[in-house]
Amino acid sequence: MDTMEIVIIAILCIAVGVALIALALHMNAKRKQAQSTNQPQSAAQSESVEQSQALSADTSQQQQQTQQAQQPQKQPQTQSTQPNAAATEHGSQPQEPESIASRLTRLKAKLGSSANPLGKALFNILTQDNLSEEDWEDVEDTLLLADVGAEASEQLVEELRRDARIHGERDPQAVRDMLKERLLDIVGRDTDRSLVALREDAGQPSVIIMVGVNGTGKTTTAGKLARLFVAQHKQVVLGAADTFRAAAADQLVTWGERSGVPVVRSEKDGADPASVAFDAARTAQESHADVLIIDTAGRLQNKANLMDELGKIRRVVEKTTPVEEVLLVLDATTGQNGMMQAKVFAEAIGITGVVLTKLDGSAKGGIVVNVQRELGVPVKLVGLGEGPDDLAPFDPQSFVEGMLA
Numbered sequence: 001m002d003t004m005e006i007v008i009i010a011i012l013c014i015a016v017g018v019a020l021i022a023l024a025l026h027m028n029a030k031r032k033q034a035q036s037t038n039q040p041q042s043a044a045q046s047e048s049v050e051q052s053q054a055l056s057a058d059t060s061q062q063q064q065q066t067q068q069a070q071q072p073q074k075q076p077q078t079q080s081t082q083p084n085a086a087a088t089e090h091g092s093q094p095q096e097p098e099s100i101a102s103r104l105t106r107l108k109a110k111l112g113s114s115a116n117p118l119g120k121a122l123f124n125i126l127t128q129d130n131l132s133e134e135d136w137e138d139v140e141d142t143l144l145l146a147d148v149g150a151e152a153s154e155q156l157v158e159e160l161r162r163d164a165r166i167h168g169e170r171d172p173q174a175v176r177d178m179l180k181e182r183l184l185d186i187v188g189r190d191t192d193r194s195l196v197a198l199r200e201d202a203g204q205p206s207v208i209i210m211v212g213v214n215g216t217g218k219t220t221t222a223g224k225l226a227r228l229f230v231a232q233h234k235q236v237v238l239g240a241a242d243t244f245r246a247a248a249a250d251q252l253v254t255w256g257e258r259s260g261v262p263v264v265r266s267e268k269d270g271a272d273p274a275s276v277a278f279d280a281a282r283t284a285q286e287s288h289a290d291v292l293i294i295d296t297a298g299r300l301q302n303k304a305n306l307m308d309e310l311g312k313i314r315r316v317v318e319k320t321t322p323v324e325e326v327l328l329v330l331d332a333t334t335g336q337n338g339m340m341q342a343k344v345f346a347e348a349i350g351i352t353g354v355v356l357t358k359l360d361g362s363a364k365g366g367i368v369v370n371v372q373r374e375l376g377v378p379v380k381l382v383g384l385g386e387g388p389d390d391l392a393p394f395d396p397q398s399f400v401e402g403m404l405a
Contacts, residue, residue: 097231098389107384107392118146119404126175148366152186152373176404183400186369193378193394196324197291205284205292207321211345212329214298217357219248221329222295223255224391229291230259239280239294240265241273252295258388273309274316281320307348314349326351332359332367339370346375353380
């Protein structure tokens with residue numbers, strides 16, 4: 001091998017070495033570039049993962065909140081208003097109710113002092129000499145004007161005509177005594193007018209449903225009746241099933257606060273009355289109450305669907321406890337219109353007694369006789385004023401004396 005060949009081989013070796021070095025440098029540069037590029041991508045991916053996890057956590061929390069909002073509330077649709085707490089907030093305490101004995105004494109005096117034209121008109125006729133047929137017709141007309149009713153008026157006149165003592169009697173007191181005896185017979189001196197809840201065999205709770213048209217004082221009577229039972233040391237619960245009149249439940253709560261009686265009412269207006277009545281019955285049972293008084297909406301006799309609602313309330317309550325009393329509240333001043341209402345209620349739900357409100361000197365008290373004869377149920381309670389204790393058991397003796405005063 002000559003010198004030229006050696007030189008060429010040396011040059012080639014150098015060139016190959018340079019090429020290898022250049023290739024190595026190029027590969028190293030690409031590796032570093034790749035590493036620098038991968039590091040920010042990894043950080044971005046990590047940040048993306050963290051954001052994704054946070055978003056997933058927020059979404060899960062929102063789903064849980066949505067599920068909780070969609071779940072039915074465990075609280076009942078009705079609430080029981082505790083009067084003691086309410087009274088404390090307003091700085092007052094429940095008022096002590098008047099005893100039944102005191103009410104009877106006071107109301108008897110009030111009846112006796114009330115001006116009633118019936119007694120005077122009858123005395124003027126019956127104390128005349130030799131009563132004619134026209135005079136007896138005047139007696140019957142006077143009784144009819146007092147809303148005694150046609151059948152009862154005719155019966156009373158016939159009994160008076162057969163009573164030999166009435167003929168030729170000049171003493172007004174003697175005539176008054178005879179008339180009083182006849183009226184007591186018609187009103188029913190021995191009729192059982194006791195409230196079922198006050199009897200020894202009453203259930204626990206003894207359920208009373210109050211019915212009547214608007215304007216008769218039904219809700220007020222329910223509140224007064226609760227006070228009457230409190231006066232007898234009974235534990236009472238009120239049920240505000242009049243959900244059609246916005247102020248009815250509030251009015252009943254006010255009466256409950258006066259007497260220290262809890263009231264079960266709906267949390268919203270227009271709720272199902274039967275549902276409120278059912279919850280009231282359940283509350284009365286759980287609290288071992290003696291009496292449950294359920295106030296219902298004022299019903300007009302020409303609204304069949306509302307009358308059907310009364311029957312529904314009774315059926316629903318009786319799934320829990322028997323209904324022992326249904327009291328019809330009547331305005332004594334409505335006369336024969338009140339009698340028509342009474343008949344419709346008797347057919348719709350079946351009543352056990354009547355409460356006559358506004359029975360003062362201006363009322364035609366003869367409706368007592370008419371209602372009892374037509375419905376076959378007694379007048380059990382009467383109201384003679386606006387006071388919280390102006391409600392008392394009906395006393396035939398005091399009533400008849402008031403009519404003849």
